[in-house]
Each structure stands twice: as structure tokens, then as C-alpha cells.
Amino acid sequence: MSYLTVTNATKRFGPTFMALDGVSVSIERGEFFTLLGPSGCGKTTLLRAIAGFNDLTSGAIVLDGADLRTLPPHQRDIGMVFQDYAVFPHLSVFDNVGFGLKPRKVPAAELKIRVTEALDTVRLGAMAERLPAAMSGGQQQRIGLARAMVIKPRLLLMDEPLSNLDAKLRIELREEIRDIQKQVDIATIYVTHDQEEALAISDRICVMNAGKIEQVGTPQEIYGNPQTRFVAEFVGSINVFRPGSALDAMLAKLGHAPGGAATWTARPEHLALVEPDGQDSGAATLPGTVTKFTYLGREAHVQVDTPAGLLVVQIANPGMAATRHTGDAVAVVVPPSAPMAFGPDGARVKR
Numbered sequence: 001m002s003y004l005t006v007t008n009a010t011k012r013f014g015p016t017f018m019a020l021d022g023v024s025v026s027i028e029r030g031e032f033f034t035l036l037g038p039s040g041c042g043k044t045t046l047l048r049a050i051a052g053f054n055d056l057t058s059g060a061i062v063l064d065g066a067d068l069r070t071l072p073p074h075q076r077d078i079g080m081v082f083q084d085y086a087v088f089p090h091l092s093v094f095d096n097v098g099f100g101l102k103p104r105k106v107p108a109a110e111l112k113i114r115v116t117e118a119l120d121t122v123r124l125g126a127m128a129e130r131l132p133a134a135m136s137g138g139q140q141q142r143i144g145l146a147r148a149m150v151i152k153p154r155l156l157l158m159d160e161p162l163s164n165l166d167a168k169l170r171i172e173l174r175e176e177i178r179d180i181q182k183q184v185d186i187a188t189i190y191v192t193h194d195q196e197e198a199l200a201i202s203d204r205i206c207v208m209n210a211g212k213i214e215q216v217g218t219p220q221e222i223y224g225n226p227q228t229r230f231v232a233e234f235v236g237s238i239n240v241f242r243p244g245s246a247l248d249a250m251l252a253k254l255g256h257a258p259g260g261a262a263t264w265t266a267r268p269e270h271l272a273l274v275e276p277d278g279q280d281s282g283a284a285t286l287p288g289t290v291t292k293f294t295y296l297g298r299e300a301h302v303q304v305d306t307p308a309g310l311l312v313v314q315i316a317n318p319g320m321a322a323t324r325h326t327g328d329a330v331a332v333v334v335p336p337s338a339p340m341a342f343g344p345d346g347a348r349v350k351r
């Protein structure tokens, strides 16, 4: 039995709209579990149902053997961190963090110890007496994190806690959140629509789309072995080969059965570029013309017009010699392991 199980959760808004449409997930003790998906897919709705702010239309939520749906929010022992910090501007950092302990009637001496410990964990120990207004967004979000942790929750929920921060701080703080989570060892459900953040921070990722789960897996499984076209496109990017004789010839060379109904795709980093007459014995090559070159520092994207459609090839660590110009004749190398096929319903077709 998992630590937290959500079974067949549905949430209907209005007569027909299903914000959650049969969602089941299991989360283990100490696990960092991320809900990843586009805006409106139901991430916050699921989190709020677990926290108790919104009940489900149907389904079960069981935490460590207890049926959560029968408990009011304040009896669920769940810590929550929100996108918009939600700190009290008139209270000191210390009092913000201690706030959650007041209704729990924690004696003053213990309160002091616990708040100090929580502030030290998020590295705000030296700022206990400051007012939040005098602090940066990253620091305010640490207050939110300390406040969620100080109640020693059985579960930590975080709803896009980094989305109001600038890119560099977001990366710093996500590393820190991961370290803190591992240190306090509290099962955590983290919501984001940022795929890179999800890959960086999670033990497992649950990719959601339109109220349903597309796939649950480790970051490596989600990125490396997507089970649906939606997951392949949402986490990373894919090229879609244009159907026709060039694609058929490529698949024949690679020994893949064409499978009439399938859409064939490949990730840009799984393709390579060679000179126009270049061949590769184990791979297929598609001749083409460069239509765009985008230099991004760590990598470059070369868009090539081929008989199997426009393909983007990602070049790692591009030096000067990797620069291509519009109109250059090249060939795209497609190794046998690169193509991924999806059926008309979007499900992965195993080759």
C-alpha cells in the first residue's frame, strides 16, 4: 500500500466540464512527486482536493491509511506552498512562520525551537525579525516553505512556487527545494508547467493533459521513453516526419515496419548532420537544404528542408565549424534508434 493513494478522482465544474477525469496516482513515503502539464489540465484542482479546499465529485484520497475526504483541511496535516508567496506583510518573518502553530496550541518555548529550526532549514535564520516587504521574492518564498514545514506536515504540497521568480533564481531555488525535501524527508507533490524544472527536481513525474494522466514515471522514463505523443511533445521536442516515399525508404533502410496509421517522429538531439554526400552504414540519411540556423550557446538548432519534411537537428557544444548558413546543402543522419512512432490515438506504437 502506498503512502498516498488517489483513486479514480473526478471533479466536475458546471453540468459537464470535467477538470479531473478519472485520475489515479500512488505516492510513496519521502517521494518528490511532480504534476506536470499545460495550463488548465487540472493540476491545482487535484492539489486543492488533496489539501481539502475543494472536494472531489467522486473518488478516494487515502493518506497513510486515513480517508482524507472525511477530514476538514486543518485536520489533514498538510503543508502548502503557493505561487504568490501568501505571506502576511505586517508580521515578521518569525511570526509568519509561527502563525501555523498558533491554532495547534504549541507551547511558546517549543514554538521558538520549531520556528528557528524551520528558518535555519531555509537559510533565513538571520532574518527572523525582518518584515517580508523588505525581502526578495526568493526569500519570501522561503518563508512560505518554512511556514509549510514548521507544522511537521504528513504531506507537502507546492503549487508552482517558483513561477514568480526570475529564471536564474528559479534554478537556484529549485535545487534548494529538492535538497530541503530530501533532508526533511516529507512526501511532496509539486506542481509545475515547466518541463525542465520537473525533470530536475522530481523522483517521479506525472504528466497530465485535459484532466487525465498521460504517463507517470521517473524523469528518465518520461523523457527517454514517452508513452504518448503528448508527452513526447510536452517534455522536450520532436520532429514529425512527413509521410511519403522518402519516409518509407528511410524506415525500410532502418528496418522498421512502416505501419500505415502511425506518425513517425524523432527528437532533434537524436539526429546528426553530415556533408551532402555523407553516408552512415547503420543509419539512414536524408539529403536537404539548411533553412535556419539558431545558435544557443550550449547547443545550436539547424532546420533542414528534406524530402521527409522540415527537420530540426540539435548540435551539442557547437564550435565555429558547426555554423551553417541558409541554403547550405547537408544530409540529416537518422540512426535506427531515433524514430518513435505514435498511433492515431496518440499512444506509442512499439516497433
Ligand SMILES: Nc1ncnc2c1ncn2[C@@H]1O[C@H](COP(=O)(O)OP(=O)(O)OP(=O)(O)O)[C@@H](O)[C@H]1O
Pocket (backbone or CB within 6 Å): 013, 014, 019, 037, 038, 039, 040, 041, 042, 043, 044, 045, 046, 193
Ligand atoms: N471553481 C471553478 N469553477 C469552474 N471551473 C474551474 C474552477 N476551478 C478550475 N476550473 C477549471 O478547471 C480546469 C483546471 O483548472 P486548474 O486550476 O486545476 O488548472 P491548472 O492545471 O492548475 O492550470 P495552471 O497551470 O494554469 O495553474 C480549468 O479549465 C479551469 O478553468
Ligand SMILES: [Mg+2]
Pocket (backbone or CB within 6 Å): 043, 044, 045, 159
Ligand atoms: Mg494551477
